[in-house]
Structures are given as structure tokens and as C-alpha cells.
Amino acid sequence: MSIKSILAKPIAKRIQKQTYKWANKPEETQEKVFKKLIAQAINTKFGKDHNFETINSYNDFKTRVPVRDYEAFKPYIEQILQGKSDVLWQGKPLYFAKTSGTTSGAKYIPLTKESMPFHIKAARNALLMYIAETGNSNFVNGKMIFLQGSPIIDKKNGIKTGRLSGIVAHYVPNYLQKNRMPSWDTNCIDDWETKVDAIVEETIKEDMTLISGIPSWVQMYFEKLIAKTNKPICEIFPNFNLFVYGGVNYEPYRNKFENMMGKKVDSIELFPASEGFFAFQDKQNELGMLLLLNNGIFYEFIKADEFFNEDAKRITIADVELGVNYVMIISTNAGLWAYNIGDTIKFTSLKPHRIIVTGRIKHFISAFGEHVIAKEVEQALQNAIKGTDIVVNEFTVAPQTNPENGLPYHEWFIEFENKPSNMNDFCAKIDASMQQQNSYYYDLITGNILQTLKVTEIQKDGFQNYMKSIGKLGGQNKIPRLSNDRKIASQLEVFKK
The missing domain is CATH 3.40.50.12780 (ANL, N-terminal domain)
Structure with missing residues (x-):
């Protein structure tokens, strides 16, 4: 010593x-x-x-x-x-x-x-x-x-x-x-x-x-x-x-x-x-x-x-x-x-x-009055991967207000290191946690205003490449956990798996 x-x-x-x-x-x-x-x-x-x-x-x-x-x-x-x-x-x-x-x-x-x-x-x-x-x-x-x-x-x-x-x-x-x-x-x-x-x-x-x-x-x-x-x-x-x-x-x-x-x-x-x-x-x-x-x-x-x-x-x-x-x-x-x-x-x-x-x-989702905050989406993801071998590299969430088919929903953009063997089960676990944490979200789901969330997979290093594309790779820059619009979501489209 x-x-x-x-x-x-x-x-x-x-x-x-x-x-x-x-x-x-x-x-x-x-x-x-x-x-x-x-x-x-x-x-x-x-x-x-x-x-x-x-x-x-x-x-x-x-x-x-x-x-x-x-x-x-x-x-x-x-x-x-x-x-x-x-x-x-x-x-x-x-x-x-x-x-x-x-x-x-x-x-x-x-x-x-x-x-x-x-x-x-x-x-x-x-x-x-x-x-x-x-x-x-x-x-x-x-x-x-x-x-x-x-x-x-x-x-x-x-x-x-x-x-x-x-x-x-x-x-x-x-x-x-x-x-x-x-x-x-x-x-x-x-x-x-x-x-x-x-x-x-x-x-x-x-x-x-x-x-x-x-x-x-x-x-x-x-x-x-x-x-x-x-x-x-x-x-x-x-x-x-x-x-x-x-x-x-x-x-x-x-x-x-x-x-x-x-x-x-x-x-x-x-x-x-x-x-x-x-x-x-x-x-x-x-x-x-x-x-x-x-x-x-x-x-x-x-x-x-x-x-x-x-x-x-x-x-x-x-x-x-x-x-x-x-x-x-x-x-x-x-x-x-x-x-x-x-x-x-x-x-x-x-x-x-x-x-x-x-x-x-300023980073929240309330496109439908749900008042979702970052801590809730982080906790929901953590609950879904707990006790599994699922590994997430990075993620962000945005509302999909005008889907081609069906009701609006929250879209989760996730880059996996180890992806779930059953994606539907994984999505259901996240959604259940969101409903449990946020009563507004629960009411919107049960009231058929929103459908349950969907996951869009992002390719390996997709988030890093996105940050690089907007000139914010490294330093103190970080991905917002959620947005109330589709600005980030639309830019991530090119990095979909």
C-alpha cells in the first residue's frame, strides 16, 4: 500500500x-x-x-x-x-x-x-x-x-x-x-x-x-x-x-x-x-x-x-x-x-x-397526454431485461402519431448486443411496466387510444453513426431517451436493421 x-x-x-x-x-x-x-x-x-x-x-x-x-x-x-x-x-x-x-x-x-x-x-x-x-x-x-x-x-x-x-x-x-x-x-x-x-x-x-x-x-x-x-x-x-x-x-x-x-x-x-x-x-x-x-x-x-x-x-x-x-x-x-x-x-x-x-x-412524450418521462422508459427496459441474457447498447423512444395501419403507438428504437429470442414477449414486458408506472399511459392503452409499443431494431453502431452524422459524437453529447416528436426517429430510419 x-x-x-x-x-x-x-x-x-x-x-x-x-x-x-x-x-x-x-x-x-x-x-x-x-x-x-x-x-x-x-x-x-x-x-x-x-x-x-x-x-x-x-x-x-x-x-x-x-x-x-x-x-x-x-x-x-x-x-x-x-x-x-x-x-x-x-x-x-x-x-x-x-x-x-x-x-x-x-x-x-x-x-x-x-x-x-x-x-x-x-x-x-x-x-x-x-x-x-x-x-x-x-x-x-x-x-x-x-x-x-x-x-x-x-x-x-x-x-x-x-x-x-x-x-x-x-x-x-x-x-x-x-x-x-x-x-x-x-x-x-x-x-x-x-x-x-x-x-x-x-x-x-x-x-x-x-x-x-x-x-x-x-x-x-x-x-x-x-x-x-x-x-x-x-x-x-x-x-x-x-x-x-x-x-x-x-x-x-x-x-x-x-x-x-x-x-x-x-x-x-x-x-x-x-x-x-x-x-x-x-x-x-x-x-x-x-x-x-x-x-x-x-x-x-x-x-x-x-x-x-x-x-x-x-x-x-x-x-x-x-x-x-x-x-x-x-x-x-x-x-x-x-x-x-x-x-x-x-x-x-x-x-x-x-x-x-x-x-x-423538454424530453418527454405526451403526444396523447401520457406525460411519459425518461426514468419510466429506463425502468421499463430494465424490468424487461432483468434475469435474461438480453443486452441493449442504446435506445430512444418517440411517438408514432400517424401509422399506416392501426392506432398510434410509442416506437422504441433499440440497438441490441444480444437480442430477445421472443420479441413479442419482450415488447409485452416493457409495455406492462410502462402501464404499471404511468396511469395516463395505462388509460390510453386500455381505452384503445394507443396500441401497445413497437420495437424498431437499429443496426450495430447505428446510434454512434447517427451521432457522428449530426456532429455530436463523443464528449458530453448523449442520446435523449425520448422525444415528443419524430425528429430523431426520422434520422434513425437510415440506421434500421
Whole structure:
């Protein structure tokens, strides 16, 4: 055991104690964050526009500051891009994290000297909490890989600009620099397929102990390793024992990953975004991720099924309930105020507050009033493959509103590694789970408004080829689990089996 792994354990225990101290005082913790945020932004353009000097309570804040998405925030972002200071937060941002916008082109999310350390600390603490719980610190001795965007930084009016994962790459602590892979030059490769090929060459003979990334892109890396060696991952990397992921639900990929790895490996789920690092998994055997209430972020929640109502009620951590689908609204020390990040969550625990990500408020199917969300389709698929040898590589769901024959239905586009021996039985199991989870869907099926779902098989690597065709292969890009229209479905037609 190295000195590094020995020292990690007492540090991990200290962080664990500190973490549960604030987690067990959720309302008090959030109140402190709220007051500090308001105080630090009183003299900003946004603070003056919204009378921050008169805000003495959360109710005052709700009255002064409406919920906004990026489009509504854009005028303030544009002022910063033009070189102005003290717009959303004190001074100018350290960085803009550049992300792909669905309606507005590129989005520029500010990162400040106050917010940036919280991104780094949260990622570090996720690993330390794992060490504190399990006692496993051996992974710090080997090589660690982070499949991420390019660390190349541009400038926009003097403000450094890049992908969040690339920006974070500049903050890897010195004690991990020798362990980190891939090399800087490889990480800077822009073309994703070329980059993954280079990563395979660099890592194939290394002692990899921790691997991190979005599951769909780690899967691509694993497949290339296996194709090159004809060995499972556990034989290529016998000391690989921790998988860290975020961005999408791991469960649809779990069977495929365990087949590729050749053994079960502990995993840690993270919930990072350009707007903030919101949560991480703090327990191996507990459902959900610990919501980071002391991370420079003040949280509000709106019930998803009321979100588009004019009088939708905004609540704080004090009033949330288990099992309710909420849209998460944030105010941060990067200058985002009552900002709708677009993600929906559910609480799995209130002591402490743990969440699961259920989808995106814009990613749903309700072509017939069924209000289907991502978590429901993921759970239905998981139920259908449980206890079988069926392996799914990727999938998405869309409504078929105008079929040539019969009633409308939900169309599931699935790329199988091992397909079902009986497709009708497989479809019936998914549909039964959907009806059990979603009463609106059940009523539409039993009322003969919809027919049961249908599966369209996608060819091997079809989803990767689709993402490549739209210029979104790799990085932080991912397939939406569902859509309320046929845009993705129509583009997948050319990749049907």
C-alpha cells in the first residue's frame, strides 16, 4: 500500500464527517447559502435590476426574481461577452463553459473564482466519500482515465472559454498528475474516434484502476480495447476496480458493461453540469445521489406536472417530498438566478437529501397526454431485461402519431448486443411496466387510444453513426431517451436493421 493510499483514508473520514454534518442540517445550510449569494450580488447589474437590497427572505426573492431559462438570461450573458463587469456576479467570470444549446446555438455559462473551486472539491469529495465508506483506496496507486472534452481554451473578449470537462482538466491536483491519462496531446485531439483510438494505444499496457466518463462513450473505449486484444477488460486491466460516471442513467448499460468487464466493479454516479456540481453518490447500497446543499448553490423545486402553469409553485428544500418529479431551479455563485437547468429529479431520501435524475423537462412524450418521462422508459427496459441474457447498447423512444395501419403507438428504437429470442414477449414486458408506472399511459392503452409499443431494431453502431452524422459524437453529447416528436426517429430510419 502506497503512502498516497494510506493518507487518503484519514482525509476521507474527515470529509465524510464534515459532509454529513451539513447534510443533517439541510434548511440551515441552504439558508446560509441563500443569504451569502444575495449579499455578494447586491451591487451587480442583475442585483440592482431585481432590487436585491430589499430581499430579506425567500418569499422576497420569489417576488423579485422570476424563473428563467438560458434564452431569458441571454441579454445579461451578452453584456458580459461585450466586456462589461459586475453583471450577474462580482467582476468578470474566470471562464465561460461553452455548451450546445437546442434553440439558441452555443450557450455560454459563466464560471467564477467563487464557483470553480466547488466543481473541483465536489469531484474530489465523491472519491473520498467512497474511500471512507468502503476502505478501498487502492485505486489511487494506479492510472486513472477521464474521458472528456478537449482542454484547449479559447478566449472571448478576454474571458477564457471551453468545454467544462476541458476546463476542469486544468485543475487536476499535482498529486494526481502522474496518474492521469490520457496524455495532454491525446486529450487535445478533436475528432472523437481518432481520440479514442489514441487513448486505447496509450492505456492498453497501463495499470488502469479508475475509469471515468459518460457510459456510452466509455462503452466505445471498452469495445475498441476488446477488439484489439480479444480479452475482457478485467484481463486487460486486472486492477481496475472503480467506474465513475455521470450524464446518463447507468442501468441500461450495466449488463453490457459487466459482460465487457468480466466482473462487477464498484461505481460512483456524479451529477455535474456547466451550471454547477449538484450531487454525487455517497453510498454504494443506497439509491440516489447526495444533493450538495453547501456547494454555493441555492435550490428551488417546481413539480414537473405543474411547471408550465402560470401559477406553478416554487418551493425550497424544506418542503420537498419523496417520489415527486420536480424541475430543479438553481441560483449560484457564478451568477445564475432562479435558473432552470432543464433537468428533472426525484428525491429518494430526505435524511439526508438524495436524488435521482429522471430526465429533462423538454424530453418527454405526451403526444396523447401520457406525460411519459425518461426514468419510466429506463425502468421499463430494465424490468424487461432483468434475469435474461438480453443486452441493449442504446435506445430512444418517440411517438408514432400517424401509422399506416392501426392506432398510434410509442416506437422504441433499440440497438441490441444480444437480442430477445421472443420479441413479442419482450415488447409485452416493457409495455406492462410502462402501464404499471404511468396511469395516463395505462388509460390510453386500455381505452384503445394507443396500441401497445413497437420495437424498431437499429443496426450495430447505428446510434454512434447517427451521432457522428449530426456532429455530436463523443464528449458530453448523449442520446435523449425520448422525444415528443419524430425528429430523431426520422434520422434513425437510415440506421434500421
